[in-house]
Amino acid sequence: MSSPHPVHDSVGGGGCSHSWTYVLSVNSDAPAGALRPTDSKPARRSLLRGALTGAAALGAGLAVGAAAPATAATNHRPRPTTPDEALRELAAGNARWRTFREKHPDETHRVRQELVSGQHPFAVVLGCIDSRVPPELVFDQGLGDLLTVRSAGEVLDEAVLGSVAYGVLELDIPLVLVLGHQSCGAVRAAVEAEESGEKLPAHIQYLADQIAPAIDHTTEGDARIDATIDANIRLVHDRLAAEPDLAAKVSAGELAIVGARYELTNQLVHRIA
Numbered sequence: 001m002s003s004p005h006p007v008h009d010s011v012g013g014g015g016c017s018h019s020w021t022y023v024l025s026v027n028s029d030a031p032a033g034a035l036r037p038t039d040s041k042p043a044r045r046s047l048l049r050g051a052l053t054g055a056a057a058l059g060a061g062l063a064v065g066a067a068a069p070a071t072a073a074t075n076h077r078p079r080p081t082t083p084d085e086a087l088r089e090l091a092a093g094n095a096r097w098r099t100f101r102e103k104h105p106d107e108t109h110r111v112r113q114e115l116v117s118g119q120h121p122f123a124v125v126l127g128c129i130d131s132r133v134p135p136e137l138v139f140d141q142g143l144g145d146l147l148t149v150r151s152a153g154e155v156l157d158e159a160v161l162g163s164v165a166y167g168v169l170e171l172d173i174p175l176v177l178v179l180g181h182q183s184c185g186a187v188r189a190a191v192e193a194e195e196s197g198e199k200l201p202a203h204i205q206y207l208a209d210q211i212a213p214a215i216d217h218t219t220e221g222d223a224r225i226d227a228t229i230d231a232n233i234r235l236v237h238d239r240l241a242a243e244p245d246l247a248a249k250v251s252a253g254e255l256a257i258v259g260a261r262y263e264l265t266n267q268l269v270h271r272i273a
């Protein structure tokens, strides 16, 4: 396994030169400086925000005594509105997670009441179904923060594509993060199915078929599975990036599509594509 670079290291203090900002500017069609806030355009977003503000005022009225001061910070934390801001927030959350400094944001009574009137998530996370990689936990986010889409091996089908598109096109979310992970069972199954030539039961073969183009043929054993995990993240990333509606948003600087990998061993998320 290649040595992972943390996407951001503000908490860990490891001195890594990589940051989400830097990495984002490398792969984005537009230079980092060209990224502009997504809320400068869509009227729908303004409407959503207005509804949320109204609900926040109502929520404040419903807050009960002693609970209010302790939860005020999370209730009013700024929402990322650009790809860069969204990446920074995910990186910061992952840094909290892997150093056991979670804030568990956006779980309060007030937040739950605010969210009744609408949602305003700032990132789509397309991840694997693996029980060890729940996006809200590994990025230390709460209710209304992430639109999560999960399928085994983060495999795309029409329902998954439609779900991602809904987040980007209808909710104006500025970031899609494809999240693969170390020791992915779906990837292992696909590799082993190809090696054995045996069909997997029922609909599981569909998953293997989707992962198959990513299978690495330059390595063997666990190294092959590990390399295929990375290649599969890139495959899914590239397929999303080729979607015309999403590509147009990327070109306009309103969206970033990022491929990343979660390491079970140290809980670090680092960028792959």
Ligand SMILES: [Zn+2]
Pocket (backbone or CB within 6 Å): 128, 129, 130, 152, 153, 181, 183, 184, 185, 186, 187
């Ligand atoms: Zn997996």
